[in-house]
Amino acid sequence: MRITATLMLVLMAGLFILSRQYLDLHPAWGYLHAFAEAAMVGGLADWFAVTALFRHPMGIPIPHTAIIPENKDRIADTMAQFLRTNFLIPSVVARRMQNMNMARAVGGFLAEPTQGSQSRIGSGAAELLAGVLESLDPDKLGGQVKAGLKSQAKKIEISPLLGQMLSTAIADKRHLPLIDAIIRWSGLTLEDNEEMVRQMISERANGIIRWTGLDGRLSASVLDGLYKLLAEVLVDPEHPLRDKIQEGLDQLAHDLVHDPKMRARVERMKDDVLENEAVARWWEGVWERMRAGMIRMARNPDTVLGGQLGSSLGELGDALREDTQLQTQVNRFARRTAVGVATRYGDQIVQLVSETVRRWDARTLTDRIENAVGRDLQFIRINGTFVGGLVGMTIHFLDGLFYG
Known part of the structure; x- marks a missing residue:
């Protein structure tokens, strides 16, 4: 797709040179010339925009280019902060666990028959x-x-x-x-x-x-x-x-x-x-x-003495499955525990995410992202070439209409 987009740019340059030779023969050549000229501008502009996301265009360190590799550490911090503010805050953890009935699940497990030792x-x-x-x-x-x-x-x-x-x-x-x-x-x-x-x-x-x-x-x-x-x-x-x-x-x-x-x-x-x-x-x-x-x-x-203990645990399991008040107590305990873990250890988890992303190799990360989205990026160049050409023809028409 990169080759296709580049060949389209070369084609527009060829049409621009060719149409310039015949501008005096027929007005249609003027429209083709305007289309090719604007298409080159649009294609080059989109090539610069796409390239600037991942590297310096032509190796020239132009400001605000190579956006992803230059901002890898900031991206890591942003991802970590995103995780902290959207997943590891007490209100979010409590809300996510609000509909979880852990006590009933444990009760179902304990209610299963077990065997003891003799x-x-x-x-x-x-x-x-x-x-x-x-x-x-x-x-x-x-x-x-x-x-x-x-x-x-x-x-x-x-x-x-x-x-x-x-x-x-x-x-x-x-x-x-x-x-x-x-x-x-x-x-x-x-x-x-x-x-x-x-x-x-x-x-x-x-x-x-x-x-x-x-x-x-x-x-x-x-x-x-x-x-x-x-x-x-x-x-x-x-x-x-x-x-x-x-x-x-x-x-x-x-x-x-x-x-x-x-x-x-x-x-x-x-x-x-x-x-x-x-x-x-x-x-x-x-x-x-x-x-x-x-x-x-x-x-x-x-x-089997263990069988009696197993029966008692089964009774506890039945109580956990059927007693809503006990379920509320156990679920509240689990929810408080999870909220406490998020409150006390959330910063350590966030730091782990940030440090992990920071350790990623910038070139490898950039190449993987570019390969994953490269086809769509080249379509941006192709579309920019066509749209630029159409805009150029439109301007040429309006120019001839009002000033010709």
Whole structure:
């Protein structure tokens, strides 16, 4: 297409020279001459405009040319800021999670039947244990167990425990499957929201890019680059992005242990869950099923204790699926967690995007974008040649009409 557009420009130059020889023979040659002259001007002007997007025309460092390579770092910062202001602000995260019912999804998972491990108890100890458990008043003991568990849970500050667990998992490299899952989820989320991303990039593109039709191609190139980046991160255990995620997890583990605000936030979420009546009923049900299960296991050592725990988890799953109040509490906890992550670690994510784009080679980036949209860019030159010629003929006609 570049050769075609250039040959059209050469053709117009030939017509311009040829028609100049016969201007006195017939008025039609004047129209052809005006068409060729204006077509050359239009073709050259559009060649300059298209070339200036990607490089200096003829290698001459004219101001405001080579726009994309000269502004690569600014483009990186703009993309990062776009991500920060449109995706990683608390109000956007909260709104996106408003219609997500995570509690119901977890409930559906827990409601599935599970299998436990077998254990045996000697006949004498088993009989004694069964007699003790049967002698206890179920209702009174259930209330005491519920109150005791709730009291103990309130005394335990879970934020440091979570931080230490996360630190231990990171030290043992047990967090790597979680990172892979996050990367895959990011790719699926990006795929599900491709049209929204394309539209947002198009709306924020400047007038020149929209006029040249680059906004669609640029959004496609950005999406392709993001997909490629996610694929590279997924298959390359030494990728710099993994280091950034690692830094974020290390910071989260540190904040869970040492940041008073983070610890207070986690404690408030824990208290909200403990005060829910559905959770209280679940505590009672867990104890009663554990007691009944231990009695059956004591009477029959072949009984599967894990099966009773699985049944209790199934009951919790049913509660999560059916109790809207409990769903509200759990979903609020998840939403607050996501908003907190966006608030505290959004700047690190934005910095990662900016640094990644800055590391891209300017020439490679420019060549890829130009190859992706090159056909349409050359059509701009072709159209400019034709439109310029038509404008030249029109001016020639008006000139002859009013001043001939």
